[in-house]
Amino acid sequence: MHPSHCLEEERLTSYEPQMSIPPSHNPPAVAGRLSRVAPFLAMDVLSAAAAKERQGEAIVHMEVGQPSAAAPRIVREAAKAALDRGAIGYTEALGLPALRERIAQHYRETYGVSVSPERIVVTTGSSAGFVLAFLTLFDAGQRVAITAPGYPAYRNILQALDLEPVTVPLRPEDGFALTVEALERAGSGMPLHGVLAMSPANPSGTMIGTDEMARLAKHCAAHGVWFVSDEIYHGLTYDRPASTALSVDDDAVVINSFSKYFCMTGWRIGWMVVPDRLVRPIERLAQNLYISPPYLSQVAAAASFEATEELESIKAGYARNRAILLNELPHLGITEIHPVDGAFYIYADIARFTNDAAGFCARMLDEAGIAATPGLDFDPLEGAHHLRLSFAGSESDCREAVIRLKNWLR
Ligand SMILES: Cc1ncc(COP(=O)(O)O)c(C=O)c1O
Numbered sequence: 001m002h003p004s005h006c007l008e009e010e011r012l013t014s015y016e017p018q019m020s021i022p023p024s025h026n027p028p029a030v031a032g033r034l035s036r037v038a039p040f041l042a043m044d045v046l047s048a049a050a051a052k053e054r055q056g057e058a059i060v061h062m063e064v065g066q067p068s069a070a071a072p073r074i075v076r077e078a079a080k081a082a083l084d085r086g087a088i089g090y091t092e093a094l095g096l097p098a099l100r101e102r103i104a105q106h107y108r109e110t111y112g113v114s115v116s117p118e119r120i121v122v123t124t125g126s127s128a129g130f131v132l133a134f135l136t137l138f139d140a141g142q143r144v145a146i147t148a149p150g151y152p153a154y155r156n157i158l159q160a161l162d163l164e165p166v167t168v169p170l171r172p173e174d175g176f177a178l179t180v181e182a183l184e185r186a187g188s189g190m191p192l193h194g195v196l197a198m199s200p201a202n203p204s205g206t207m208i209g210t211d212e213m214a215r216l217a218k219h220c221a222a223h224g225v226w227f228v229s230d231e232i233y234h235g236l237t238y239d240r241p242a243s244t245a246l247s248v249d250d251d252a253v254v255i256n257s258f259s260k261y262f263c264m265t266g267w268r269i270g271w272m273v274v275p276d277r278l279v280r281p282i283e284r285l286a287q288n289l290y291i292s293p294p295y296l297s298q299v300a301a302a303a304s305f306e307a308t309e310e311l312e313s314i315k316a317g318y319a320r321n322r323a324i325l326l327n328e329l330p331h332l333g334i335t336e337i338h339p340v341d342g343a344f345y346i347y348a349d350i351a352r353f354t355n356d357a358a359g360f361c362a363r364m365l366d367e368a369g370i371a372a373t374p375g376l377d378f379d380p381l382e383g384a385h386h387l388r389l390s391f392a393g394s395e396s397d398c399r400e401a402v403i404r405l406k407n408w409l410r
Pocket of ligand 1: 125151198
């Protein structure tokens with residue numbers, strides 16, 4: 001008999017008696033800290049919209065922050081060539097040396113900032129970068145400042161790791177900009193261990209200028225606090241370029257991704273730039289958490305830096321969509337919109353229509369066929385009267401959304 005058969009039989013006989021035991025009435029519980037991890041409402045809206053599409057309805061998608069364009073042609077060609085070569089294996093946990101060098105070159109060319117490739121960590125999307133960063137920078141129970149409105153996963157990842165998010169409310173009259181004063185107002189006297197900044201921001205699109213970035217970094221350094229800068233929407237700016245925290249603070253932890261400007265959401269590939277003393281601890285974590293980022297995506301990502309022409313023309317499409325919405329929404333009564341310096345979202349105060357943005361979005365999906373994200377995803381305090389519209393889709397979708405909204409709000 002084949003040895004694996006023996007093994008299979010053994011397994012069946014040794015399990016059999018257990019199968020006859022009545023099902024337990026005391027099943028083990030899910031870890032308690034996960035009860036604090038909220039769902040990402042944008043993804044819930046996406047599944048509700050997909051269910052409607054399966055029933056034949058035409059939905060305009062403005063809920064999820066992902067480019068509708070495919071990854072650039074040369075990116076896909078680089079991936080195809082790698083597939084044809086065949087050997088797709090693990091890489092160094094910190095990423096392929098060639099990609100880390102190419103990212104370092106990007107910092108020299110784009111920002112005039114010199115970082116050594118050794119300080120670059122390639123990650124499986126910036127999402128994995130947050131997990132690596134938070135585990136490396138903070139011990140359980142430590143307090144990390146995040147903004148409201150802000151990207152919901154920060155709070156959820158922090159809570160999943162037993163860290164304490166400290167909400168920094170941003171004010172519409174400041175254009176939702178994170179400032180040292182906003183941090184001080186939120187500090188509540190207890191020490192912070194980290195500050196998480198984002199520029200351009202999700203959902204508001206607000207950018208932090210170089211001077212304020214320098215003030216924030218200096219404030220953090222003076223208080224012995226880690227300064228973490230999420231720069232995932234860099235490249236997607238409309239009037240002026242975004243500054244990297246590295247231009248004002250060599251000790252900042254910078255997180256970035258190929259998902260947004262580079263149109264590579266599904267490739268799950270991003271990077272971090274970290275101070276020298278973090279490289280080895282992060283490498284140890286990465287080795288154990290996921291061994292290495294995906295090889296194919298790394299090869300493809302390296303090619304994306306040569307796709308500027310194609311990527312800039314995709315960005316020109318976002319600029320047109322942004323102009324359409326900024327012009328048209330005020331005529332529909334959606335007037336409370338802040339700067340949208342960058343990224344591809346409109347974050348609007350819809351208090352004149354509702355105080356229940358989730359219900360409003362559900363009705364908008366049902367009655368107008370437009371999927372949008374309720375503000376509670378981004379702001380547990382003020383989000384109930386806000387809504388986020390993503391304009392990363394096509395121009396025709398954007399125009400269709402305006403027509404549908406006009407009929408629906410009338
Ligand atoms: C501000 C911000 N950071 C990080 C992410 C995560 O992106 P990814 O894991 O695809 O790099 C997103 C996704 O929408 C985001 O909006």
